[in-house]
Amino acid sequence: MLEKNYNAAQSEPIIAKRWEEAGAFKAGAGAKDGADSFSIVIPPPNVTGSLHMGHALNNTLQDILVRFERMRGKDVLWQPGMDHAGIATQMVVERKLMEMQQHRRDMGRDKFIEKVWEWKDESGGAIFNQLRRLGASCDWSRERFTMDDGLSKAVLEVFVTLYKEGLIYKDKRLVNWDPKLLTAISDLEVEQVDTKGNLWHFRYPLEEGVSYEHPVAFDEDGKPTEWETRNYLIVATTRPETMLGDTGVAVHPDDARYAAIVGKHVILPLVGRRIPIVADEYPDPEAGTGAVKMTPAHDFNDFEVGKRAGLRAVNIMTRDGHITLKGNEDFLEGLPQSDALATTLEDYDGGERFAVRKKIVARMEELGLLDKVEEHRHMVPHGDRGGVPIEPFLTDQWYVNAEVLAQPAIASVREGRTNFVPKNWEKTYFEWMENIQPWCISRQLWWGHQIPAWYGPDGTVFVERTEDEAKAAAESHYGEPAELVRDEDVLDTWFSSALWPFSTLGWPEKTPELEHYYQTDVLVTGFDIIFFWVARMMMMGLHFMKDDNGTPIEPFHTVYVHALVRDKHGAKMSKSKGNVIDPLELIDEYGADALRFTLAIMAAQGRDVKLDPQRVAGYRNFGTKLWNAARFAEMNGVAHQDDFDPLGVDLTINRWILTELARTIHEVTAGIESYRFNEASAAAYRFVWNQFCDWYLELLKPVFNGEDDAAKKEAQGCAAYVLDEIYKLLHPFMPFMTEELWDQTPGRKGLLCHAAWPTPGYLDEEAADEINWLVELVSGLRSVRAEMNVPPSAVAPLVVVGAGDETCVRLLRHDPAIKRLARVEDIVLEQDAPKGCAQIVVREATYCLPLGALIDLVAEKARLEKALGKITADYEKIGKKLQNEKFVANARPDVVQAEREKLGDLKSQMEKLTAAIERVEEAG
Incomplete structure (x- = not known):
């Protein structure tokens, strides 16, 4: 007999252990002979990570697909694994060492790497246990790690191959540089911080003998009426410290104000560098003065203008964010010696960047070259882990020629071999891929895949799979053995992640798993890593994976992009707002099934999930409803009948429930197949709660309590049959409770997760x-x-x-x-x-x-009218608030959205009360 209540906290670990002991989720478990494969690779969480709500949604949706296809008899592999997370992991271990007064540079690279591996073995990967608590049915026996020997071999193979094909190279370009962590970082690791700052307007003197007429008064049509002769240009900047590296001033070619001085020069204050005035379409004539100082070594846009205009790139900053002038050949090249230059070298060299900023502003004001200062709010890029403003930094790094690799990846989506769901994300994919820049793949860290490049005495680089191969190549090049020094940098974490769909299956070896499970079927991911991960997997997969005829194979045929999980008001969750919802706390309180079902039923394509813990509580009640229904059925003699034939039922009520069951099976199946998880789970919910529990069992009570034994036996057999099908339909969404109910069904053998998926066969x-x-x-x-x-x-x-x-x-x-x-x-x-x-x-x-x-019809009408009046007043009040443009413009978006939702709820209540009043009037 079923217990009175289902205890998720007690039952879920027992069920999980049952699955694990049975090897229920190993690749191919439960598959039919000769079955087609179905494979998904998990987006590898960071080894430092813990389960957050985005993980919970992502992995719930993957698990729904995996359990569904496993029950359909396919040979399923859900490949789990973790990412070594270069910067994040190195920071964690460095902090732990600092607590013991140790620094990685004191212990050396090898010892430090040993410490990282020790931490990984002891503490890393806690998220896997958390995913197990969620019910993720991965093949945990095949767990992979991006620093495993096998995956490291794949990384070496790809790097060396691409280098020898000319698609990996070393170049001096601008990168996002973190002056605190002392490494280049990816765009994904940069967050824009709204900052209150200043816009300084400086005067740059024109070279001797050069002046121009600048308009200072205008008529009603905006035409200049007065001019003044100027021998200077005014430029505006939010970063005065970078002016020491200016090598030009740019104006728009159609800006008539400056047409006469394009090609002339200004003299860079404090430095004395003679820099050209160039015409380029980048400056906006309507913004500021229309003249923009160019610092190609410290600004991404300036770098591109500098390439077009032939401007020098002068790096005036050290890796830790200090100004470097003395001994800096780039800075000193061609400068006339002067007292001003000597003062600059003395006052600013070696200073911290923001301290130098203050000194430069003060000096420019002292010289009469500070035209004005404006308060200015702007977005300042910060490293998401270092927490300090990043610097566009000119440095030697390793790059992948992403433009070449992107072409087949663009064609695959354009020609429909890989499809995005929802379709609109393809536009984002194309915009990124068609404007792709070289991919910086080197990082100045110790934890990661060390770049397989060795340098000879004269700087010649030798890229090989092993040091011995590099020495052999060097000996061939020099004609004798040579001392080699290995590149200290490691690869961007995304480089190894880009190989994930095939490196986890044993590539570059031709393994049976690679043959059977590649191409994978669907990638379930968030939109924020379409470019950083999805696109790069496409590029690498198409370049390295080919069929027997040499035709490239995409890593997956479908990319399902899910939305964000927000709080109940629609606001993005963040620690600073205090609105983060911990999925583990919800699992503790309501059980994994309730959280999973909530996420699934709210996962409408293209719509963010607004998660309210009360919704989770509500869907826990849904589980309770099913449990109580099963218990009620059991108490009324409902039990599995081997000889029950659904096609042979006579009672109308049974023919009805079997027909509605068939319709529901079709809806749930179609919903999962089309990645409309909300529609699939809603169809199951309606059938179970409304049709089966509320109506079918209620209408069967007279049959259960009646004297017609044949009817009773049919009803008991039919109810048992429908319950079995319900357990199957709900299993991908609520695996724990359904597995428990299945296990406690008398006469049942085997696991529900391996039971055959229902087919709609009755009408x-x-x-x-x-x-x-x-x-x-x-x-x-x-x-x-x-x-x-x-x-x-x-x-x-x-x-x-x-x-x-x-x-x-x-x-x-x-x-x-x-x-x-x-x-x-x-x-x-x-x-x-x-x-x-x-x-x-x-x-x-x-x-x-x-x-x-x-x-009392009169009293009832009065009550209803009073309630309608109150709700109408609230409706009008909120309506006026939303009509107020200032409120809509200034209030937080989540507050505005919450008010709109209240308005919708009130309107619905008004309609119901109005209908009720009409009924009372009819009755009177």
């Missing part, structure tokens, strides 16, 4: 229509009673007007059910509706309830 339209008519009628009568506040114990006659022959037959057949379920005293057929009745229309007939004797 009786006539029976379905009849019972749905009954449900519609009783529901309508109940609504009327509820709206009019009729006491539950009160009974009233039912007058039916305009009933056709079929309806009359149905009324007679279902007379006991209607009376019992709708609290009806007698059912009477009449030609006309009596006065003083509340009326509803179902199909062709009108059903009248004379309620005047049961309630």
